[in-house]
Amino acid sequence: MRIKQEKRNIGITQQETESTHGATHISRRTFLRAAIASAGMLAAGGIPMPAGAAKPGTAVTRNPLKIPPVVSPSNYALQAAPATVDVGGGKLSSVLAYNGFFPGPTFRANRNDSASIAFTSGLTEETTVHWHGMIVPTSADGHPRDAVMPGGSYAYQFPILQRACLNWYHPHPHMMTGGQVALGLAGAFIINDAEEAALSLPSGAYEVPLIIRDAKFDKSGNLTYTAKSSGFLGDTPLVNGTRDPRLDVDTAIYRFRVLCGSNARLFKLALSNGAPFTLIGNDGGLLETAVTIGQIEFSPGERLDLLVDFRGLPVGTKVILQDLNSGWSLLEFNVTRQVSVAGAIPTGTLSAITPLTSPVITREFSFDGMSRINGKVYDMNRIDFQVPFGQTELWRFKTGGNAPHPVHVHGASFQVQSRSGGRGVLFPWERGWKDTVLLQDGETVEVLVRFDAYRGLYLMHCHKLEHEDMGMMANFEVV
Numbered sequence: 001m002r003i004k005q006e007k008r009n010i011g012i013t014q015q016e017t018e019s020t021h022g023a024t025h026i027s028r029r030t031f032l033r034a035a036i037a038s039a040g041m042l043a044a045g046g047i048p049m050p051a052g053a054a055k056p057g058t059a060v061t062r063n064p065l066k067i068p069p070v071v072s073p074s075n076y077a078l079q080a081a082p083a084t085v086d087v088g089g090g091k092l093s094s095v096l097a098y099n100g101f102f103p104g105p106t107f108r109a110n111r112n113d114s115a116s117i118a119f120t121s122g123l124t125e126e127t128t129v130h131w132h133g134m135i136v137p138t139s140a141d142g143h144p145r146d147a148v149m150p151g152g153s154y155a156y157q158f159p160i161l162q163r164a165c166l167n168w169y170h171p172h173p174h175m176m177t178g179g180q181v182a183l184g185l186a187g188a189f190i191i192n193d194a195e196e197a198a199l200s201l202p203s204g205a206y207e208v209p210l211i212i213r214d215a216k217f218d219k220s221g222n223l224t225y226t227a228k229s230s231g232f233l234g235d236t237p238l239v240n241g242t243r244d245p246r247l248d249v250d251t252a253i254y255r256f257r258v259l260c261g262s263n264a265r266l267f268k269l270a271l272s273n274g275a276p277f278t279l280i281g282n283d284g285g286l287l288e289t290a291v292t293i294g295q296i297e298f299s300p301g302e303r304l305d306l307l308v309d310f311r312g313l314p315v316g317t318k319v320i321l322q323d324l325n326s327g328w329s330l331l332e333f334n335v336t337r338q339v340s341v342a343g344a345i346p347t348g349t350l351s352a353i354t355p356l357t358s359p360v361i362t363r364e365f366s367f368d369g370m371s372r373i374n375g376k377v378y379d380m381n382r383i384d385f386q387v388p389f390g391q392t393e394l395w396r397f398k399t400g401g402n403a404p405h406p407v408h409v410h411g412a413s414f415q416v417q418s419r420s421g422g423r424g425v426l427f428p429w430e431r432g433w434k435d436t437v438l439l440q441d442g443e444t445v446e447v448l449v450r451f452d453a454y455r456g457l458y459l460m461h462c463h464k465l466e467h468e469d470m471g472m473m474a475n476f477e478v479v
């Protein structure tokens with residue numbers, strides 16, 4: 001009854017609410033969030049844009065790929081607030097942004113640096129900042145109980161102790177993450193270390209972050225969001241907040257630091273010229289060795305470290321980064337300059353990864369419906385289980401349906417051991433250290449994990465943000 005009433009009150013369409021099968025409820029706040037998204041902050045004028053996305057072979061005017069500014073996390077002031085940004089070609093959109101940037105500034109730091117980020121909120125609802133993939137004390141993890149109220153502030157302070165990798169930051173407020181992320185709040189956080197530096201990987205203009213997501217624009221060209229229990233799907237791809245993006249490239253090897261920043265959409269990445277990617281890393285940093293691979297499945301929260309070789313391609317060549325699931329052209333690489341740059345695709349050992357072994361106990365987590373883990377909807381004040389500090393454990397993720405569920409763990413990285421049912425295999429991008437792993441219907445995925453950095457309260461949840469907002473999340477305490 002409540003859902004019907006709210007649907008009427010805030011004008012959510014039939015199409016957007018009828019897919020609630022399997023969910024015990026849809027939270028009131030999720031729907032209120034939808035009301036705010038469509039009315040509260042989208043006030044500034046924009047230019048109408050046609051919906052839909054460019055298909056391969058379609059002539060479109062391509063916009064230069066935006067590259068967010070790079071900043072140090074040492075004594076940095078970060079604000080979340082509504083902003084008006086150019087999403088390409090002078091088209092202005094109302095979004096939510098960190099320091100006016102969509103995506104937010106890219107933090108870059110070295111291992112053993114420390115982060116000290118003074119956050120203030122210019123939003124009209126509570127928020128937090130979660131440092132996805134960063135292993136930080138509970139007080140800096142952006143847990144929903146540490147909500148930052150409108151106009152409020154929070155000091156996020158943590159040492160950067162983990163290995164080189166690409167992480168990211170985004171809001172994690174109670175039941176309102178989906179809207180805030182969809183409307184623009186996300187940014188990259190890159191850690192460098194000596195092991196990585198010794199590889200002389202492509203750097204400077206040859207190292208490019210790519211935050212890939214889908215989005216929905218209203219008739220005025222502003223970002224819009226409507227909660228949908230099966231997951232928000234936009235109709236327009238964005239890379240680094242750019243519509244129909246183009247990157248002019250040299251005849252060189254590029255390193256792309258790729259983040260799946262969608263709320264719910266899964267991508268299958270490939271290059272239009274049939275060339276493979278060289279996969280060198282993922283969520284938790286470098287793999288032991290590089291893998292040559294033609295297609296990569298990519299789900300919300302996951303990261304990829306990819307080398308793409310444009311050497312030998314004639315100037316004028318266009319190569320499209322495609323999503324084979326939707327048929328979208330995500331990004332056009334336009335070879336514009338002949339250069340001869342030293343460097344090679346690495347063939348030897350990239351990194352030393354010590355395998356986790358000999359789990360002391362096994363825990364099983366069933367991702368049920370769209371809002372429950374082991375039958376329970378998230379309660380911010382309930383500790384669902386305790387994990388002894390420094391103990392290697394086997395965690396078994398399975399699902400009772402309504403997948404995909406990209407399972408994300410805070411407070412530690414894990415090593416994926418096996419997948420049975422469903423796709424039935426592990427993929428090259430699931431080697432090494434991960435913090436997010438995709439669970440499809442019928443699948444059981446086992447990981448080994450050890451929490452050996454901090455004691456305290458952490459989260460495990462589905463990273464389909466609408467499932468997270470509806471309660472597919474658990475609190476655990478490292479003790």
Ligand SMILES: [Cu+2]
Pocket residue numbers: 367370402403404405406462463464467468472
């Ligand atoms: Cu889910």
